[in-house]
Amino acid sequence: MAGSTPASLSASAPAAAPAARKAQRFSPWHEAWRRFRRHKMALFSAVALFLIVFGVLAGPFLWPVAINEIDFAAKLQGPSWAHPLGTDDLGQDLLARLIYGGRISIAVGVAAMVVAIFFGLLVGAIAGMSSGRVDAALMWVTDLFLSLPQLPLLLLVIYLFREPVKGVLGVEGGAFVLIVAVIGGTRWMSAARLVRAQFLSLREKEFVEAARALGASKLRQVVQHILPNALGPVIVVATIDIAAAIIAESTLSFLGLGFPSDVPTWGSVLRDAKDYLDIAPHWALFPGSLIFITVLAINFIGDGLRDALDPRRVL
């Protein structure tokens, strides 16, 4: 009824109607996507990351070569048509091993990020909504974890728990779960502090107060009003956490504490290559570049998201 005739009090004149109709499609997330596309490096990185992810997922079908086919006649060869990225000291095809290793590295990165963000959100949200002792205790635990030296802790945990977990979940699955758990379990603190800070400021906002005045429960205030507005910076931290987890997995593999030595990951291939840097530099160069490009791309995407999700920044 009043749809066609604008109410006299509303400020939208007939002339503004077409523009308004166009703007109607732009939710805050649409708006963020529009701003993200303006960030050239981030967009370029997103394409690069998509290609890498697509490559490791579809790779085995496009390049059906076994990862453990030993051929001493072709050992330590540089790139050729038969082996586009060369071979290692056992004559195994590097392209196939890096495709397989990429799956593991990226899966570890994403899974560890999910673990870290989940615990970060949980701890941060509880601390941010409660005040006094609960908040103080949770932040005390967070600070405790932050002050632990990470690498020695990782080594210790893996040393202690590798065998029992392996017994339950199998060699590869056990290693995956353990690595994701230790990386995620030592990286949730920054997310927790960020979420807490966001919650502390958001819960005093007038729109949350309005929800309280309407009788919204605590859970509703969090789920409907506080969390959606706190997510922007958390998403940025999440992308950076993926990159950090990939590096952490590479470090563990490099030290021989990651996956079993016959399972290639980008980090373990790099470790195996270190003894042949002078005669077969390609062996280290390719996994190193893949880690480098992936991590850099993810960090650029994080930058782009930060700018796109910050409404104060004009883009």
Added chain:
Amino acid sequence: MSAPVSAPTAASAADTAKPLLSVRDLRKHFAIRGGILSRVVDKVHAVDGVSFDIEAGETLGVVGESGCGKSTTGRCILRLIEPSSGEVWFQGADVMKMNHAQLQAMRRDMQIIFQDPYASLNPRLTIGAIIGEALTIHKLVNSRQALEDRVVQLLETVGLRPDHMRRFPHEFSGGQRQRIGIARALAVEPKLLICDEPVSALDVSIQAQVINLLEDLQEQFGLTYLFIAHDLSVVEHISTRIAVMYLGRVVEIAPAAELYDKPIHPYSEALLSAVPIPDPTVKRKRIMLEGDVPNPIRPPSGCHFHTRCPIARPDCSQRSPVLEEKRPGHWAACHYRD
């Protein structure tokens, strides 16, 4: 500092009906913690013994400088902030003693409109979701269609279009956002609306529109307003009675016209002399107050206003004045004015 035994009401002679809202000796002290053990080292006396009544259907304007406790009073009445002490009687029940369920029911009858139209709407929700939230919380509708119909009805009530419900707050101007905030408050069909400086953040031309809307709504739905503002001309226009606050206390309550014509309290006089007159030929004596508003952490002893009062006498710093009915319906807290 004793609470006034009788409190200022509008109907002084024929007290037939009970007031919709009675506030008695309301206090809110914010603790300032410090030191290693974070002990309470000081208290901000934001609201320091406020009492007033609001009759159904009237508008009580509350004015005062920023930091005098106007907004805190409004939020304490709704228990958005827990008061330190005092009583708030709403429709015959003490809000301060309500349990969760009673408070929840009370929120259907008492709502608030906020000052900042930008901070008071969740940027991630559509207008329909914002206005419809109260309907979902209180289960006032039983289908999606009914929810949508009600939201459309509310949007039209405040002068917005039905298709606005699918848009987001950032697509609206300040005045439109304030209308959305009003629609949200109206969704539960409240009896009392606390307006916390609802027009202070708007352009003057938009202010008039929103004020007129509030007046229309009052007539249409029989609303009662507690209208907080620092702009005296806005308050004069909309209020039945006006309460003047200074440093957490009410210093004067009177019918709007009477307060403007014959203020009793020297602070009200000074405030009124600062209102611009849109006629350059009219000359008026401007009362300039000396000094700043004292620190509410250590408010002055006795009468809070004695440090800046032009007629203060030595004993004003000793004795704390209570609100007295100096003229019929006109209450003021001053030892030396009648």
